[in-house]
Amino acid sequence: MLLTTALAVSLNAAPTSAIADAAAAKDIATVKKLLKEGGDVNAAQGDGMTALHWAAINGDASLASMLLYAGANVGAKTRICGYTPLHLAAQVGNASVIAPLIAAGAPVAAATTTGATALMQASHAGSTEAVRMLIENGADANVKELANGQTALMFAAAADRVDVVKMLLARGADVAVTSRVEDFSALTMTNDADQNGVPRPAPAQGPGPIIPGVTRGFNYNELIGKHGGLAALHFAARQGAMSTVEVLIKGGANINQRGAGDQTTPVLVAAINGHFDVVNYLLDNGADPRPASEGGVTPLYAVINVQWQPRSFYPQPRAYLQQKTSYLDLMAKLLDKGADPNARTNRNTWFTQYNFDLLRTDDSGASPFWRAAYASDIAAMKLLVARGADPDIPTMKPAGGRDFQGGTRSGDANAAPARPALPVGGPGTPPLVAAAGAGYSEGFAGNAHRFAPTGMMAAVKYLVEEVGVDVNAEDEDGSTAVHNAASRGDNEMILYLVSKGADVTRVNRRGQTTVDMANGPVQ
Template identity: 50%
Template sequence: MPRASRNVGLGLVVAAMLTGLVHGAGPAPVADAAMARNREAVKALLKSGADVNAAQGDGMTALHWAARAGDLELAQMLLYAGANVKATTRLGAYTPLMMAADQGHAPVIAALLAGGADAKAANSLGTTPLMLASASGNPQAVTTIVENGGELAAREKTFGQTPLMFAASNNRVEAVKALIKAGADLEATSKVNNVGNLSGPQQEFLAQASGSGNQAGGNGTGRSGQVVATGSGQAPPNAQGQAQGGGGGGRGGFGGRPGVERPFFYNELIGYQGGHTALILAARSGYADVVKTLVAAGAGVNHISAGDRTSAMLIAAINGHFDLARWLLDQGADPNAASENGVTALYASLNVTWAPRALYPQPRAFNQQQITYLDFMKALLAKGADPNARLTKKVWYSEYNFDLAGVDEVGATPFWRAAFAGDVPAMQLLIDHGADPNISTMKPAGRRPLGDVGAARESKDVSGLEPVPMGGPGIPPLQAAAGVGFGEGFAANSHIHSPAGFLPGIRFIVEQTGADVNAVDHEGNTALHHAAARGDVDSILYLVSKGADVKKVNREGQTVADMANGPVQRVQPWPEALMLLEKLGSKNSNKCVSC
C-alpha cells in the first residue's frame, strides 16, 4: 500500500476511535485510549469531561496503562488531570507504580512517586514495587524507589523473598549492586515451607491427579514404592530425620516405623524447602555474575538453607553448574556440605551427569560447562571431600518425579552412583582417593510391588537366604553396575549409563575391587540375575567365566533364566540369553509374565 494511502487509512481509524471514545463507546474510554497509547484521544476525552479514573473490567485505569508502557508524557498528562496514583486492579491489587516498576520504567516511577504513589504498598501477594523493580533489573528504578521509602527488608507472602532475592533469582546484576549499595541484607533467608505437611485426603488427591509418578521409589510407573508411611496419610514424626549410622537405622528416618502401610508421596520425601539466601537462589540457576557480586559483597559461601540444608555450592552442583560450583569451592565452600538427604557435591555431580531420561524436557546445564564433572570431582577430592558419604533418604529429584527404575538409593555412596552408571573413570578416581567399593545401599522397609500394575510380590522367601533387617545391606555396587531394576520395573526406559555399555563397569568392579560375583542383594538377586534381565549375553558369559552360579534363585523363587524370560509386564523375553542360560544349567520355570 502506498504511504499516502496508508496514512489516510490510519487517520480514518484514529478518527473513528476518537469519535467512539468521545461519545462514550465503553465504560472506561480514557483507559481504553491509554491502552492504545493514543495521547490525542486521551487529551480529547479529558477535555470533554471523561472520568480519568474510570477503570476497565479488570481494574486497569488509564494511569496503569501509561505506567506499564513507560509513557512519561501520557502519565504526566493523566496525573495533571487528577489520576489516582493509588488505584488498584481488581486482580492482584496492582497500583500504577507497580506496573511501572515491573517494567523498570524509572522516569515514570519518579513521576508517580512525586505524584503521591506509595513506595511501600504491596499487592495481594505481598509483592512491593521495589521487588518488581529489582526483578526488572533497572538499577535506576531500584534506587528511585529506595530513595522514596521502598523497604529493602520487605517480604512477599508466598515464599518470603526480599527484593534482593527477586534480583538475584532473575540474574539482574546491576539491580543486585544497587540493592547492596542501599544496604540490603545479604544473609536474609526466604520462608521455610514443609512440603510434606499435607493432610491425608490432600495427598491422596495428588496421587490420583497425577496418575503416576507422585509416589516415591516405586514400580515402573512410580505408583508405589519402598518408602512407606502411616496409614493416616500423614508423614510420621521426624520424617526428615537422618539414618542411624552405617546400617542400623533403616530408611533414613522414614522406614522401619510402627504402623507404616504405604509409600511416601514425593512431597513427603521433599520435606522442607526454602530458607534460601539470595546467593543460594542465584547459584541454583547458575548465575555466575550475580553469585560473584554477592560473594564480593560479603555473602557467606557456606550459608546452609534452613529448608533442606543445602549450600550454594551444593545446589549449583545438583543442577550441573560445575564451573560455578568449582569457583565457590575455590572461595572456601565446604566440600563435604550435605543436604538433609545426604547428597554431597560428589554424589550430585555424578547424579546430574547420569540423570535418567525424562518424560519431559529438563535443564542440561552440565553439558554447557567449561570443566567436566570429573574435573569438579577431582577438585572436591583434593579439598578433602569424603568419597564414602552416604545418602540418608531417597533423593526425590533423582528421576524427575517419575521413578521408572524403582531403585531405592538410600545408603548409596558416590562410588555406588558411579557403578550404577557404569562410569569406570569415576569409579577409579574415587578408589584412588579412598572410596570403599563394598558399601551397599540400605534395605528399605517393605517390598516394592512389581511392574506397571503394582503387582504384589510373593511374600514367602523360598531362597533359603538369611533375612536382611531393614537398614542392612541392600544393593551392592556390582548389582548396580549389572543393571538392577531392569527385571523389576522399567529401568530400560529411563536409565542412563556409560556409552561403553555395562560390561566395562562390571569387569572393573570384579577385577579391580575383588567383588564376589555370587553375592546377592536384599532381594536375593546376583549380578547374573540383573544381567539376564537385560538380555546381556556378553555380561552373562563374563560373569560365568568368573565363577557366577547360574543356578542361584532369588527370594521370589526366580532363577537366572526366569529373569531373561519376561519377569514383569512389558519386559519381553530375551531368547538368545534365555537359551544360553538354559544351556548353562539354569532352570526355566516358564513363568513369563509379559508373554
C-alpha cells in the same frame, strides 16, 4: 415489557473502560479525545487495569503524566493480584514512569496480594535507576513478600542482576536473611488427616522426626522434607549466576551458609543444578565440600548424579553441558578439598527422577561410587577408588520396596517370600548389581536410564576384574547381576559373569530364577 426495558437501561448504564482500552492499544489520540469529552479516566477493565496501569506497563511516561493531570488514581489496584501502576512500572524497570508516579503520591510500600513490592519487581527487572528511586523514596530493601518470604535482594540474585545487587547491598540489604521454610512432610500429615477425617494436629506439634525407611516408604512430600530457607547466595548459586555469586561473597555473604530448610549449602545447590563453574569458584574461595543436605546428598554425589541424570518426559535444565569445568575435574577438586568419597545418602534423592520413577531404583544409602557404578562410569569409579572409595558399599533397603512414593512393587504385596526378607535399612543394591541394570527388571528403566558410552559390560568387567567385587553379590531381593543381565536379554554379560563364577541357579526372595527374568522382566 418492564423487565426488558429495565435490562436495556441497566446495560446502557454499565460503565465502560474506553480510555483504558485506548491506552492498552497505545492509541494516544483516542485517549486525548475521550478525556476532552469527559470520559472517566479511572474506569477499569474487567481485571481492574486502568489507563494509568497501561501507561505504566507500556513505559509511556508522557501518557502517565497526562492521565495523572486528568485525575488518574495513582493508587488504583487491579482486581487480580492487587497491582498498582507503580508495581507495573517497576516490573518493566521503567524509571521514567516511576518518577511521575512517585511525584503524584504513589504508595511506594504498597504490596500485591502476594506481598510483592515495587522494589522487588524493579530488582528483578534489573533497573538500578528504578531501584535507586524507590529506595530514596522510602522503599524497604529487607521486607519479605508473603508467598515465599523472599526479599528484593533474592529477586535480584536469582535473576543475576549484578548492578542491582551491588546497589541493594550498598543501601543496607541483609545478605544473610533467608526465605520462608515450608515443611512438606507436615503438609502431607495435615492432608492425610483431612482426607481420613482425623483432627489436624496443632501447628506447634509438627510432623515429628522423619526416620528414613522405618515403617513405610516415603511419599514424595516427605522425601522433599523442608523446602526454602535460602539466602541470596543460594539463589544465585542455584541459577549459576557467577557474577552475582562473586558480588555477594565480596559483600559479606557466608559462603558456607546452610539453608534453614534442608540444610543445603551454596556449593551443594550449585552442584545439584549442574553449575560446575560456580562450584569450582566457591571451592576456590573457601567453600566446604563436606556438609550434606538433610537427605544426605553431598556436592560430590550431586556432581556425578547430575552428570548422568535420567532422560525425562519434558525439558529439564541442562546447565552441566555448558560448563568449562568438567565433572571429573570437579570431582577431583572436591576430593582434594576434603570431600568424603564414602558419604551416603539417607533417603531416595527426590530430585533425580523427573519422570515418575521409570528408573525403579532407590538410592537410599548410595555413595558416590555406587552412583558412578549405576552410570557405568569407569573413569569416575577409578578416580573414587584412587581416593579411598569403598567399592562394596550398597544402598540401604527402603521400606515399601523401591516405589519411593510409598507403595510396593509389582508382585510384592501378595507373594510369599521364597527366602527370609532382609530388615529395612539393611543392605540394598551393591554396585555390581546396579551396574548390571538395576531397575530394568521392574519395568521400563531403559527409557530413562542414562549411562556412560563405554557401556554396562565394560563397567561390569572393571568391577569384577580390577576392583574384585563378588560376582554373586545380591541386592535386598536376592537378585544378582545375572538376574539383571537376564532381564535385559544381555547374553554377552550373562556368559561373562558365568565365566567368572556367577551362580545361575540363584533364586531371589520373590522366588524368581534367572530364567524367570529372561522370560520377561515384569512378572
